[in-house]
Amino acid sequence: MADISPAQNDAGAPVIVARGVHKHYGLIHAVDGVDMEVRSGELFGLIGHNGAGKSTMFKMMLGLIPLTAGEIRIDGAPVPGSDFRAVRRKVGYLPENVVLYDNLTGAETLDFFARLKGVSRAPNAALLERVGLTHAARRRVREYSKGMRQRLGFAQALLGTPRILFLDEPTTGLDPEAIRGFYAILRQLKSEGVTMVITSHILAEIQERVDRLAIMAAGKVQATGTVQALREQMDLPLWFDVRVAPEDFEAVRNALGSLPVGAVEAHDGHIAVQCSRDAKMAVIAALAALNGKVRDLTVREPSLEDVFFGFSD
Amino acid sequence: MEFSQVATIAGKEFWDRIRNRWVLAVALVFTVFALSIAYFGSAQQGAVGFRSIEVTIASLVSLVIYLIPLIALVLGFDAIVGERERGSLDLLLSMPITRLELLLGKYLGLAGALTFSTVAGFGLVGLVLSSQLDLNALFHYFGFMFSSVLLGCAFLSLAVMLSVFAADRTRASGLAIAMWFFFVLIFDLLVLGVLVVTAGQWGGEALPYALLFNPADVFRILNIFSMDDVRTLYGLSTVFPPALAQPWLLGLVMAAWIAGPLAIAAWRFRR
Structure with missing residues (x-):
């Protein structure tokens, strides 16, 4: 323990x-x-x-x-x-x-x-x-x-x-x-x-x-x-919720696809990207370099529920 | 032991029974039965009205020997198992109270309620009859009331013991009913059966002592032995040796019937 x-x-x-x-x-x-x-x-x-x-x-x-x-x-x-x-x-x-x-x-x-x-x-x-x-x-x-x-x-x-x-x-x-x-x-x-x-x-x-x-x-x-x-300690991945304009959707998705990220889920102008804690700053830097194509960004830490299942399972 | 903790639990148990009118209901039952027996007990012989304290007490003994054990067992069977099953026992035991204090508090509160209703119920009848009783008769009646209280406390002690041992309320209630059948209906039959089957050859001398193993019989002996008029009406109790039929000695036996099951309950509850 x-x-x-x-x-x-x-x-x-x-x-x-x-x-x-x-x-x-x-x-x-x-x-x-x-x-x-x-x-x-x-x-x-x-x-x-x-x-x-x-x-x-x-x-x-x-x-x-x-x-x-x-x-x-x-x-x-x-x-x-x-x-x-x-x-x-x-x-x-x-x-x-x-x-x-x-x-x-x-x-x-x-x-x-x-x-x-x-x-x-x-x-x-x-x-x-x-x-x-x-x-x-x-x-x-x-x-x-x-x-x-x-x-x-x-x-x-x-x-x-x-x-x-x-x-x-x-x-x-x-x-x-x-x-x-x-x-x-x-x-x-x-x-x-x-x-x-x-x-x-x-x-x-x-x-x-x-x-x-x-x-x-x-x-x-x-x-x-x-x-x-x-x-x-669990080193669970983070989630980035990225909101983009419809015309920039593909460009942003392609840019994220070239980064060291895990799952990418995209729908209705939202792109959700999973990445390791170590890659967090690289993803933020890459998104910042997209020159205003990103309208909003939310970083989701793993919840206590994720942590709990990580340890108890 | 902190007696204030015992008193707090006992006070709650007692006032619970006062508030939910349990005490009133039981006292009324005793009053109505006692008055009916005193005034209409001889109606079958064509006579109505109070006749003698001996006959009245003898009839009341027959009533009480069924009723009080049942009431005491019903009152006490869920004292501990009920708290455990409802989930309130852990909260009680998280307070600065020992298990013994909790058990004693429960017992004393319930015994207080039972004593109060017994004394109120029969006491009221005693008051009604007092103008027709001399001092000796009043003494007998007081002795009957006191022994009724002891009988109730003994069966309550048995009920609390059951309540500690039983895994749930259903089993506790079943055991309480079984206990009532055993002590009130079956025990004397068994003893008589042994006596008849062996034609008095086996255990004849030990028989009177066997009666001490039933608080209902001790109660019966306590009440009828001093009354020659009615002694012959009772089977087993009449074979009891007069030397053993001392009120103080039988009172001690009753006290043992109160303390014994409670001590076993306390031992089990601590484990």
Whole structure:
């Protein structure tokens, strides 16, 4: 497993550390020798196919299931360990498909979890406002939509101003506006120094938002690093989208055809060219030399999805 | 152990049952049945009205021995497996709470709801009858109520144990029903069967002790042994040696029936 993070020297001290973590269920190795570090104030993505071992890692980091082998430390304390109460008071957790109690109201739900967490209930109203549920505070959870339940679950995770947040598919069921609001809160939490670990199947959603991520497959971490560093490591080709006037179409296509590029796709005044990262500047120079025949140019980096499939396959 | 965590879970379980009117419904069932038995229990003999506390308690024992185990098993069978199946268990366990605290909180909250409805239901009837009861009769009636609570708590403990072991709610409910059949309907038949088939030659002396392995029988013995008027109405319980039929001793046995399954549940839940 490679950790390729140009920015790592700028990040804080490790807050979550996993060393040689294994979790076996009989012959099934759900997690198979994972080493991972999440640094203070970092928004860290954990991505993988279903069954890759993400949820099992989450549960082990939260101390919900024992490790078969290895060690996990949260803020210096071993998990599970005798100091678990202190550790859990620093941690917020939003499970995938959060299930709350239908017979409680939103406000009562936060009261209940605040009591369990041993934190003040005074900020609960502000928390409900933060997730946009003030109007529904006195309504029973059974009347909540899926998105509202998810927001209430998020408010629950924020009880006691945790220093570490585990968010498992946190935007499930949220509409686009709520997703934007959710990530705005995450940005704010990040600015306050909160360390966050997030999983999501919507890779486009997290690729611009996480500081670093780990790609898991078959119980192992295949790669860790920033999205850009992982792109560079995979050396996936770039795409140039070139828009040209109809009368210049053939000239531009012929010019591109003579360059060290991969696939060329042309249609309706658009030419899409795939090229290696090394050939990027040569292609740009060649297009610049076409004396205004190129009307517009867009360079597309490989998406996180491309990177993910590159590593996980 | 942090008792505040136990109290938080217990409080939620208790108030859930108050809010969804479970406690009210069960208390009403107990009140209606107890009043009907007290006033109309002798209607078949052509008499209506309250006759004696012994007969009333004996009739109530027959009712309670079916009803309370069933109610307790239904109340507790999904205490843990339900949380697990719904997906809320992980969130609960991610809080600063131990599995033992969660289990005890669940049990105590449910036991509180069952106790409250039992005492409210039968207590109301006791109040109605109090003008016709002397102190001794009131003492018997109080003993009946208390032992009913113990019976409920014992079966609730069994239900919570099932709830920890069962893989899903469907299996837990099936096991709960099977447990009810075994303890309430089959156990005594088995013991009697052994006695009859062997013509009392095998296990005759051990028989009274076998009854201690059924909390329903312990409850029956607790209630009828001190009442000569009704003792002869009950088969197996009448063969119980008087030396063993001390209320404090039987109370201890009931306490063991409460603590034992809970301890097994706690052991399993920690693994």
